[in-house]
Amino acid sequence: MKLIMLGAPGAGKGTQAAILSERLGIPAISTGNILRSAVKEGTPVGLLAKSYMDAGKLVPDEVIIDIVAQRLAQPDCAKGYILDGVPRTIAQAESLEKAGVQFDNVLSIEISDEEIEERMEGRRFCHKCGATYHVQNAPSQMPGVCDKCGGQLEQRDDDKPETVKHRLEVYHAETEPLKEFYAQRGILRPVQNQPSIEATSKVVLEALKL
Numbered sequence: 001m002k003l004i005m006l007g008a009p010g011a012g013k014g015t016q017a018a019i020l021s022e023r024l025g026i027p028a029i030s031t032g033n034i035l036r037s038a039v040k041e042g043t044p045v046g047l048l049a050k051s052y053m054d055a056g057k058l059v060p061d062e063v064i065i066d067i068v069a070q071r072l073a074q075p076d077c078a079k080g081y082i083l084d085g086v087p088r089t090i091a092q093a094e095s096l097e098k099a100g101v102q103f104d105n106v107l108s109i110e111i112s113d114e115e116i117e118e119r120m121e122g123r124r125f126c127h128k129c130g131a132t133y134h135v136q137n138a139p140s141q142m143p144g145v146c147d148k149c150g151g152q153l154e155q156r157d158d159d160k161p162e163t164v165k166h167r168l169e170v171y172h173a174e175t176e177p178l179k180e181f182y183a184q185r186g187i188l189r190p191v192q193n194q195p196s197i198e199a200t201s202k203v204v205l206e207a208l209k210l
Contacts, residue, residue, distance in 0.1 A: 001026065001208070002102060005084045006178060007109035009158075009167045010120040011193065012200060014132070016109065017084045019201050023210070027076050031085030033130065034067050035059060056163040058088055058170065065095045072101065080104075088175045093182075105208055106182040109200070111193035113168050120164045124153040137197070 001024055005013035014030055021028035035053065038046030045067075049059045068086050071077070083103075087093040122135040124144075128151030133140045140146060144153050157163060182188040189207040194200040 001080045001082075002104050003080070003082045003208075004087070004103055004106040004182075005082060005109070006106055006175070006182075008111060008113070008116050008171045008175075009164070010116045010123070011109040011111045012197070013084045013109060015197055016107075016201060016204050017082045019197075020082055020204070020208075023205075024080065024082075026080040026082060028082040028084060029068070029071055029077075031064060031068065031083075034071065036130065038067075054157055056158055056166040056170070058174065061089065061092050061095060064088070064092060065099065068096070069099055069101075087178060090177055090181055093178055103182075103187060106178075106188050107204060107207060108179055108188060108190045109193055109204075110190055115193065116168060117161065117164055120159045121161065123155065123159045125156055126151040127154050128152075 003020070005017050007013050014028075014032075017028035017030070035046070035049045039050045039053070040046070045063055049063065052059045064086055068083070072081060087096055119134070119137070122137070124133045124135065124140075125131065126133075126146035126149060129146060129149045131146050131148045132138075133146075133153060135143075140153060145151075146153060158167065179188055179190070191200070191203045191207045194203060
């Protein structure tokens, strides 16, 4: 299955992508993780991406599409993949189509802005290994310490309230129109966010007929 995860920042795309990845045996590819890796390594594209990410802005299309195309060409994507974080605009979606990248389903997680703001306020990530947690919904065993590697947990700059509000504005203006774009192609699968990760997974699997 070749799948796109759509939804506002903090909707739970990454969590559901990881669950689907394990179930289907295909890689979940997070543009955010690829970019953060480049930022951490201090590569030229990483430093460029960091200036946009710190301001809560979208990284330019040409950078994103190049990174994604290189990733999809790797052997582990031969049987399918799950894209999380791209495309973010109609222009990116059109660029992927021109590059010959096709999709079977586009899953859109529907959730209110109020829920997003509350959820992202509690998100934390491990500075060392990148594992993610939530102070209420998915806490680490020891507060502030990663279960996997013992690294320090931090709040990302793009999860802080003022940046979250801006990211939601950008999402509604630039990314939400993708729902209509893919609905016209007959592959949009909208699902309502549920009170728990497990309940959301259930409706996701139903929407994908799995």
